[in-house]
Amino acid sequence: MKGGPTYKILMLKKHLEKFNIIIDLFNQWEVDSVKNYDIVHIFNAHSGVYHFAQSLKLNNIKYIVNPIFFSKHSPMKIRLYLYFLNKISNFLNGTISEISIVKEVCKNAELIMPNTIEEENIIKKGLGLFNYNYSTIYNGVEKRFLYSDPSLFIKKYKIKDFILHVGHIGAKRKNTLRLLKALKTINYPTVIIGNVLNNKEGQKCLELIKENTNILFLDWVKHSDPLLESAYAASKVFVLPSLYETPGRSALEAGLAKSNIVITPFGGTKEYFSNYATYVNPYSIKKIQESIINSINSNRSDNLSIHIKQNFLWEIIAKKLKTEYEKLLTL
Structure with missing residues (x-):
């Protein structure tokens, strides 16, 4: 069974293609090819996509992100944690933590697409990303x-x-x-x-x-x-x-x-x-x-x-995502 993010990608690809949207899965060996696409959609804001997201931003390529971020800690604790991490990083040659990576990847996205409103609130209050574009895209079921x-x-x-x-x-x-x-x-x-x-x-x-x-x-x-x-x-x-x-x-x-x-x-x-x-x-x-x-x-x-x-069949989720893609292309 495919892991959560991979499964979600494959299901959304399958149902978005029914709307005649061309979806290609990213090949890390063909980085330059992303310039040929209208939108890049990143799933999971973690260290493995950090430099890729930075490159997209530098090349003015629009991307959206499903952060897939959850913490049992309160937003206040997350903010304090980030504050101290930023202080420490000054003495560690700019070493960046996983939670800081989540913030950076989200901050540079055209649209942040959490799985739940609860996740959105954690990102807003915990990472301090209040004045950004959000749209909740729920997980689906077959x-x-x-x-x-x-x-x-x-x-x-x-x-x-x-x-x-x-x-x-x-x-x-x-x-x-x-x-x-x-x-x-x-x-x-x-x-x-x-x-x-x-x-x-x-x-x-x-x-x-x-x-x-x-x-x-x-x-x-x-x-x-x-x-x-x-x-x-x-x-x-x-x-x-x-x-x-x-x-x-x-x-x-x-x-x-x-x-x-x-x-x-x-x-x-x-x-x-x-x-x-x-x-x-x-x-x-x-x-x-x-x-x-x-x-x-x-x-x-x-x-x-x-x-x-x-509410949660993949057909319904994909239709909402299609609408968000269309909105983004008009900006």
């Missing part, structure tokens, strides 16, 4: 998950209406260890789909999975595999209690497939799931337990699926 058929998964594994979690097991941000500890006292069928990272947390997670007889563990299922769609549709509850998500692609897919969603409140998830999901404190095992149990006991509803269909 329409195929709306038509997911639960029968494929049910026939293969003889299980339905279960708790489902999909993700990298052992990644600290994904918080799988706390989830598995919460599941120890919930006597309910559970399916975990994901690859186990080769680290201490990953091994601890694997031990808990093996100890829990309620858990069916499946190694990574390809994103294109109909079995994944079917797993979403066959589940009763999809749980993603990460430390933060922006917004959690798997949760969007599961929500479109009509599973009840339990998810972190951090990272802008409420802008996607509104009041159609259960938000859980990811630092509390007890709260994770309670939220899962409440969702098990709640009836299924089409409300979240309808909400996602109306």
Whole structure:
């Protein structure tokens, strides 16, 4: 499965091309070719694109940026951090930090396109970029998950209406260890789909999975595999209690497939799931337990699926982005 930014690029490319927009993926060995394009769209404001963005600015080539920036720290702490970093850099021959790079790449863009309004507020208040052009472009979801058929998964594994979690097991941000500890006292069928990272947390997670007889563990299922769609549709509850998500692609897919969603409140998830999901404190095992149990006991509803269909299909996201491109070309 492609990582978040790469997946977003490919999905937007696919749907923008339906509007007869010519989209080429950047080749770092053909830097001079960018002069032939009307707009350069950068995804992820990090050190790997810093010099490229600087070059675009020097050559008066318009670019827009999806920063993909999130911090659990308050805007005040971010500002103080930047202040001290700037002071220190004077003694370190102009060494620039990752957070300073985010600011510089955003500052020189014609348009800043955060994934959420929450991200926009962090950039404005934390990085001090108030008087700049912003337009929120949300992450999307493929329409195929709306038509997911639960029968494929049910026939293969003889299980339905279960708790489902999909993700990298052992990644600290994904918080799988706390989830598995919460599941120890919930006597309910559970399916975990994901690859186990080769680290201490990953091994601890694997031990808990093996100890829990309620858990069916499946190694990574390809994103294109109909079995994944079917797993979403066959589940009763999809749980993603990460430390933060922006917004959690798997949760969007599961929500479109009509599973009840339990998810972190951090990272802008409420802008996607509104009041159609259960938000859980990811630092509390007890709260994770309670939220899962409440969702098990709640009836299924089409409300979240309808909400996602109306607002977050890639076709809708691409259409808004097309409008932003057109606005930029008239400047």
